[in-house]
Amino acid sequence: MAQLFEDTVLKFPVLIGDIGGTNARFAILTGPHADPKEFPIVQTADFATIDDAIQTSILDRTSLRPMSAVLAVAGPVEGDEIRLTNCPWVVRPKTFFGELGFSELIVLNDFEAQALAVVALGEPHMEKIGGGTGEALASRVVLGPGTGLGVAGLVHAVHTWIPVPGEGGHMDIGPRTERDYAVWPHIEQIEGRVSGEQLLSGRGLVNLYRAIARTDGKEAVLTTPAEVTAHALDKSDAIAVEAVEMFVTALGRTAGDLALVFMSKGGVFLTGGIAQKIIPALKTGAFRRAFEDKAPHSHLLSTMPVYVITHPLAALAGLAAFARTPALFGVETHGRSWSA
């Protein structure tokens, strides 16, 4: 049992929420041994505020009255106005106590919750990509393209698992091959640079597809990430096939870089809305080649296993585990918890 973090105790029922740029997923835990009661997934674009979404799609649809809330949001958690990076919602803790009736609130980063899910979920919810064997208590890293690119580390210390949140999705990524050098100038930039998220996200996949079309002087007819993956997987569009290959290679390079940073001999875990949908493309060998192509440490990378988390609500599973027994995890709540 952890000694450092045992102060946090939540009052049940607990509302747990995983709030990304596009999708918000909620469930209520009525007690430490109960299964979460899940609610239909909410599109963030359908509600002006998070408060509206919680009132309309949760509180108005159940007689359960949650006392506490643990929310995981896609953005840095700072101060009393927590903004999401890829959607206009702002979490204002005070409104949770007045209008919504909660008495305590904890806000985490969404990939911190994905890191908790790595601890909470077992092998049945993981699909392995290539070789390698994880060391039980070694560090791990979680990354996932979705609306944005989420990243978190997971380290074991003081007899507990500690998720390490960050904004690693906004690291730079540059060209590597001759083809990359031809395509890169056509990739949409953010303030003069190409960040991981500019490629490794839904809109990033479309960016890549358009950049390849522009490079070759061809027309970009596909417009959504789902169209690009569908036409790549059935090989019906050559530009989509190359876009997904470049996406998978960039994901392998980024995963390998993060594995070096965290020395993640415990494994690398791919999560988020897109990885689950492109598993065949992740298994062609291009991902693993890019992941391991890290001289002078290629051998080290070749020993590290990579998994796709296939659970449909992984972050909620992680939050549920935390809400049941916060003291089992090294989640620092200082500055990120509020009470009425």
Ligand SMILES: Nc1ncnc2c1ncn2[C@@H]1O[C@H](COP(=O)(O)OP(=O)(O)OP(=O)(O)O)[C@@H](O)[C@H]1O
């Ligand atoms: N079949 C598909 N192929 C590729 N991309 C897809 C597919 N289906 C959905 N997407 C894209 O996945 C993204 C949504 O991912 P996800 O469900 O992880 O959202 P999120 O949790 O709201 O995002 P985040 O946590 O990154 O802010 C959108 O950009 C969407 O267009």
